[in-house]
Structures are given as structure tokens and as C-alpha cells.
Amino acid sequence: MKLFGAEQERVLGSLYGAEAAEVYGALLRSLSVVLEEKVAPLSLALDQGKEEIDKPRRVLFEQGVCKLPHASEFGGMGLPFGVYALAMELAGAADASTAMSLGIHNTVADAVERFGSPEQKKRLLPALLSGKKLAAFALTEPSSGSDARAMHTSAVWDGSQYVIDGSKMFITNAGEADVYLVFAATATGHGAFLVEGANPGLKVGRALKEKLGMRGSRTAEVRLVKCQVSADALLGKEGAGFEQAKQLLDSSRIVMGMICVGIARAAYGKALAYAKGRELFRKKLADMQLTREKLAAAAIETSAARLLCMHAARLKEAGKPFSSEAAQGKVLATEMAVRTCDAAVQLFGGYGYTSDDVHRHLRDARLLTIGEGASEVLRMLIASQELERES
Amino acid sequence: MNIVVLVKSAVDEAELRADTAGHPVLKGAATKMSNFDMNGVEEAVKQKESNGGTVIVVTLGGAEAKKAIKEAMAMGGTRAVHVLAEPPDAPDSLGTAYFLAKAIKRLGEVDLVVCSEGASDTYQGQVGAMVAEFLDMPFLAYAKKVETEAGRIKCEQGFEGGVRVLEAKLPAVVSVVSEANVPRYPTLLQVMVAGRKAIEDITMASLKGDDYPETGMEVLDITLQSANRKRVLLDGSPEEASRKLVEALRREGVL
Numbered sequence: 001m002k003l004f005g006a007e008q009e010r011v012l013g014s015l016y017g018a019e020a021a022e023v024y025g026a027l028l029r030s031l032s033v034v035l036e037e038k039v040a041p042l043s044l045a046l047d048q049g050k051e052e053i054d055k056p057r058r059v060l061f062e063q064g065v066c067k068l069p070h071a072s073e074f075g076g077m078g079l080p081f082g083v084y085a086l087a088m089e090l091a092g093a094a095d096a097s098t099a100m101s102l103g104i105h106n107t108v109a110d111a112v113e114r115f116g117s118p119e120q121k122k123r124l125l126p127a128l129l130s131g132k133k134l135a136a137f138a139l140t141e142p143s144s145g146s147d148a149r150a151m152h153t154s155a156v157w158d159g160s161q162y163v164i165d166g167s168k169m170f171i172t173n174a175g176e177a178d179v180y181l182v183f184a185a186t187a188t189g190h191g192a193f194l195v196e197g198a199n200p201g202l203k204v205g206r207a208l209k210e211k212l213g214m215r216g217s218r219t220a221e222v223r224l225v226k227c228q229v230s231a232d233a234l235l236g237k238e239g240a241g242f243e244q245a246k247q248l249l250d251s252s253r254i255v256m257g258m259i260c261v262g263i264a265r266a267a268y269g270k271a272l273a274y275a276k277g278r279e280l281f282r283k284k285l286a287d288m289q290l291t292r293e294k295l296a297a298a299a300i301e302t303s304a305a306r307l308l309c310m311h312a313a314r315l316k317e318a319g320k321p322f323s324s325e326a327a328q329g330k331v332l333a334t335e336m337a338v339r340t341c342d343a344a345v346q347l348f349g350g351y352g353y354t355s356d357d358v359h360r361h362l363r364d365a366r367l368l369t370i371g372e373g374a375s376e377v378l379r380m381l382i383a384s385q386e387l388e389r390e391s
Numbered sequence: 392m393n394i395v396v397l398v399k400s401a402v403d404e405a406e407l408r409a410d411t412a413g414h415p416v417l418k419g420a421a422t423k424m425s426n427f428d429m430n431g432v433e434e435a436v437k438q439k440e441s442n443g444g445t446v447i448v449v450t451l452g453g454a455e456a457k458k459a460i461k462e463a464m465a466m467g468g469t470r471a472v473h474v475l476a477e478p479p480d481a482p483d484s485l486g487t488a489y490f491l492a493k494a495i496k497r498l499g500e501v502d503l504v505v506c507s508e509g510a511s512d513t514y515q516g517q518v519g520a521m522v523a524e525f526l527d528m529p530f531l532a533y534a535k536k537v538e539t540e541a542g543r544i545k546c547e548q549g550f551e552g553g554v555r556v557l558e559a560k561l562p563a564v565v566s567v568v569s570e571a572n573v574p575r576y577p578t579l580l581q582v583m584v585a586g587r588k589a590i591e592d593i594t595m596a597s598l599k600g601d602d603y604p605e606t607g608m609e610v611l612d613i614t615l616q617s618a619n620r621k622r623v624l625l626d627g628s629p630e631e632a633s634r635k636l637v638e639a640l641r642r643e644g645v646l
Contacts, residue, residue: 006421065579077583
């Protein structure tokens with residue numbers, strides 16, 4: 001399957017103009033060739049636990065995917081966020097687990113770039129953007145996911161250092177990461193702390209292997225037991241942690257939405273090819289009216305989800321508020337991906353139900369209606385912003 | 392070492408569609424650098440890396456050829472020359488070789504011209520040899536290994552059941568096969584930088600002299616072969632299905 005085609009070229013052209021679209025198109029076309037040849041062939045084995053994620057993730061690091069949206073001062077490429085978002089769609093189509101692992105890693109890089117001190121940026125950004133260091137985002141807790149403000153993890157200043165205690169749950173890249181962005185309650189609100197993976201107070205639980213999907217990525221609990229970090233581990237100001245998390249998640253939701261566009265395209269591409277070849281009642285499956293309804297719905301919804309996510313990306317690039325649009329894009333894209341991947345299983349029939357290579361897309365998509373803001377919580381956020389707008 | 396690498400913008404065969412009469416739909420068809428040319432560019436860049444110098448990407452084609460040039464530049468080209476040739480004025484193989492050779496002569500001293508075994512769309516494999524003739528250089532064809540040292544080039548040329556070793560004095564033209572190397576994947580940064588590099592455009596009229604060979608070979612027709620798949624599903628246990636597969640392959644004469 002061609003990951004980058006005319007549909008994305010047209011989106012680039014309409015959003016960025018012909019000249020810039022040519023430059024960005026060349027980048028994404030080149031990336032898609034590498035993803036098709038080096039990442040997509042590993043995807044099924046990753047789902048089946050027969051391949052390690054480090055291999056495809058390294059390909060994305062070497063290509064420079066993480067560098068796309070970051071400033072050139074610390075090794076980034078300074079390109080529009082939407083170009084990065086489209087790159088993540090391609091990565092999601094090649095392998096959802098790898099794309100998610102990288103996307104979350106890059107949210108931490110985003111955190112350092114936005115809120116970090118000059119010293120933190122210098123120390124961490126080049127290593128994070130090149131992939132020399134891997135990062136994890138530790139916000140969710142066993143008893144607080146969507147209600148992140150209710151976190152129990154605490155960071156107490158003992159006069160010379162912070163001591164962090166608590167537990168973080170469902171942490172992507174846990175056990176592999178070199179640096180963890182840990183959110184904790186402090187005396188003045190919440191704080192975000194950059195904790196080294198080698199810190200003896202940071203303990204990683206067993207990998208959660210019973211996951212429905214995204215089986216290629218590593219997920220585990222992270223415990224912080226009298227975890228001592230110096231003052232320079234604090235990202236930005238103490239008390240700003242919750243606001244930082246909200247801002248980071250706004251951007252990350254665009255990325256997760258685009259990964260889901262990629263997942264849907266991967267499943268849709270397989271179903272389309274199957275429908276063209278499969279015969280029943282002396283007709284091709286693709287010639288059945290109800291099949292065409294499914295294919296058309298998938299095409300409409302994929303385009304709509306991509307455009308809404310890209311609209312949020314363009315607002316972000318322009319420095320305008322985009323929190324509601326990012327949430328809308330994520331809700332639409334993730335729920336669309338579940339519907340599209342389910343339709344793909346249906347079109348394949350028994351072969352879809354019994355084939356990892358078909359139903360894994362549905363299993364992968366299912367996570368993202370929960371992670372990075374569950375659909376229900378995002379609907380609350382969207383509605384509250386609508387109500388504020390009307391009043 | 393001044394190295395020229397010849398590339399061609401070819402129709403992306405993976406996206407090629409046929410009309411109802413079986414003719415390829417070339418208008419608006421997606422293009423890219425010919426697959427084989429990736430080996431040519433890789434070889435040129437490898438030679439530059441071990442000997443120093445420059446890699447000049449030279450192509451002849453329409454506006455779409457800029458895309459192929461940028462792909463080659465991203466892999467390590469130093470600069471690029473584009474001989475503009477829009478259909479219906481695009482020349483045949485001999486004319487193409489003539490214009491490429493004229494463009495190369497303008498570059499001054501060139502030590503090595505690298506090309507691939509043929510283009511992935513037409514696969515005529517003529518241009519490299521003709522360029523060598525126009526430049527009055529030796530042509531080392533189908534090289535699967537290339538070494539350059541002290542003003543000489545040494546190549547291994549594979550043939551069925553053996554290897555022929557060729558050597559010539561530089562400057563020379565060499566065509567490489569896909570065994571010669573593994574083309575590198577440019578990083579996104581390299582692609583971006585390549586996209587911003589200037590490309591020198593040259594018209595055919597500015598290169599054409601009295602010595603232009605008017606051969607006028609025409610391609611009269613192109614049809615695509617279509618293969619209908621049988622799509623036979625074999626059911627039963629793995630043992631039964633394997634037996635049925637062997638029987639089916641025997642019936643088809645495959646085994």
C-alpha cells in the first residue's frame with residue numbers, strides 16, 4: 001500500500017499552497033518509501049510479539065520524524081506542526097504501535113522545548129530529537145486517568161531536593177525510556193519533573209501484555225518510591241504542571257487523531273483490495289451496494305477526520321486557540337478508525353475475524369478512544385468550550 | 392573526482408493504470424526517479440565519499456523531472472543540471488544521449504559518468520552507451536562492483552555462470568546493476584535541504600548543434616499485459632490444503 005498519495009498531496013496543496021506543498025510533499029513521499037520498506041513489513045510481527053519495537057522506532061528516529069516540528073536551534077527542522085501530523089498519519093498506517101510510542105516520546109520533547117530552562121533544552125532536546133534518548137509521559141495514575149487533577153503522586157521539597165512518591169499507570173515506553181516526564185502534586189499545585197530512567201527511586205512494573213491492541217509498544221506501571229530529584233528536574237514553574245499537561249495534550253491529541261487516520265487507511269486499504277478480488281453470487285464483493293456504502297463511508301470519514309485534525313494543526317501553527325478543535329479531531333478520528341476497522345473486519349468476513357493482520361487494526365484503534373483523553377471527557381471539554389462561546 | 396550521475400524521471404509503475412484498450416494512461420501519471428537510478432546515484436555518492444569531489448546530477452525531461460533530481464540530490468548530489476524536454480519535443484534515446492553528452496561537456500573536466508542499467512519504465516538501456524560514444528569515453532556496462540584508483544576504473548561484470556573483470560582509464564562511463572550497492576534512504580533533513588538547492592536549467596536549443604543525429608525513432612504503440620488471477624481458495628486441514636496446493640500447481644504446470 002502506498003502510504004503517501006494524491007489525497008495527502010491535495011490536502012498539503014490546499015492548506016499550505018503549491019510551493020510549500022511541493023517541499024513538504026517531497027519529504028513525506030520520501031518518508032513513506034522508508035516506512036513501506038522498513039516499518040510496515042514488521043507490523044504484524046510486532047503485534048504478535050515476534051519483533052521488538054526498537055527496530056522500527058529507530059528507523060523513524062534516523063529519518064528525523066521527531067525533528068520535524070521542533071526549532072532548528074536544538075536540532076529540529078522547524079517545519080509546520082501539520083507536516084509532522086501528516087508524517088504521523090503515515091507512521092500510523094505503517095505501524096500504529098511504533099507511531100504511538102514515537103508520538104508520546106515527542107510530546108516530552110515538546111514539553112522540554114516549551115517549558116524547559118535553557119540548560120534543560122541544551123541537555124535534553126538534541127538527544128530526544130535524534131532518538132539518543134527515549135522519553136515517557138507519566139501523567140495517568142491507577143485511580144486517576146481522565147480526572148488527572150486528582151492525582152495522588154506527590155513531590156515534596158525537603159529543603160535540598162524534591163522527593164516524589166506515587167504510582168503512574170499505563171505508561172507507554174516504560175522500562176525502555178531514558179527520561180520520564182512525571183507529573184506530581186506539589187505544595188503549590190502540580191509540577192512536571194524530568195526523572196532519569198536510571199534514578200533508583202523510579203521502578204518499572206511488569207509489561208502489560210494482556211493489551212487488546214498496540215501490542216508492539218511497551219506499557220507498564222511506573223512507581224516512584226522516595227524518588228529524589230534535584231531542583232533542576234522541575235520543568236518550568238512549580239504549580240504550573242497541570243496547565244502544562246493540558247497544553248501538551250492539546251497538541252498530542254492532533255497527533256493521536258492522525259495516527260488513527262493512518263490506522264483506518266491501513267485497514268481500509270486491505271478491505272478495498274479484498275473487495276475487488278472476492279467473488280460471491282457471481283459478483284465481486286466490491287460491486288455489492290452495501291460494500292460500496294461501507295467503502296464510501298470510510299473514504300468520507302477518513303478525509304473528514306484528517307481535515308479536522310489538520311485544521312487544529314493550522315490553528316496551532318497560527319498561534320490561535322485550538323484546544324476544542326484538537327479534541328474534536330481526536331474524537332472524530334479515533335471513533336472513525338474504530339468504525340472503519342470494524343467495517344474492514346466485516347468485509348473480510350470469517351477471514352477478517354480470524355486474521356491478526358486484519359483485526360489488529362481494530363484492536364489498535366480501540367486504545368485511542370481511551371488514551372490521551374477519553375472520548376467522553378473530550379466531549380465534555382468540547383461542550384464546555386461551546387457553552388462558554390455562546391454565553 | 393568530478394562525477395556525473397545520469398538519472399531519469401520514470402513513470403511510477405506501481406501506480407500505472409491501463410485504459411480499456413490496454414494502453415497505459417501516461418497523462419497525469421505519477422513519476423519518480425527510475426528505480427534503477429537509485430543504484431546509479433548510490434554508486435556516484437559512494438565514489439565521492441571515498442575519493443572526494445562532487446556529484447553532479449544530470450537529467451533530460453519535462454517539468455516533472457525536478458522531482459527525480461531532488462530525490463537524487465537528497466541522496467548526496469552536489470548540484471544538478473536539467474535539460475528541459477517537454478513532450479512532444481522529447482527526443483528518442485539517441486537524441487537524449489546527444490543532449491546529455493553536450494550538457495556534460497559544458498561541465499568542464501569530468502572523471503566519471505555513472506548511470507544505471509536502464510530505466511524502470513522503458514528499460515531500453517541505450518543511453519549510457521550512447522553518451523559514452525558521444526563523449527569518446529570507454530563504456531563499462533552492467534557493473535556489479537566498481538573500484539576507482541589512481542585514474543583508473545575497475546569493474547566486475549556478472550554473466551551467467553561467471554564474472555568478467557574490466558579495467559579502463561578514467562574518464563569513463565559506467566552503468567551499474569542493482570547488485571552493485573544498496574541505495575541509502577535520505578533523512579528528512581537531507582530531503583528538505585535538497586529541495587532548496589538550485590537546479591540549473593538548460594534548453595535543448597542551446598545545446599543543439601549541426602552534429603545532431605536526426606534518427607527519429609518513434610514509439611508506435613505501448614500496451615500493458617494484464618494477468619488475471621485465478622483466486623483459488625483451498626480449504627481443509629493444513630495437510631489437506633497442502634496436498635491440494637501441490638495438485639493445483641501440478642495441473643498448472645508449475646511443478
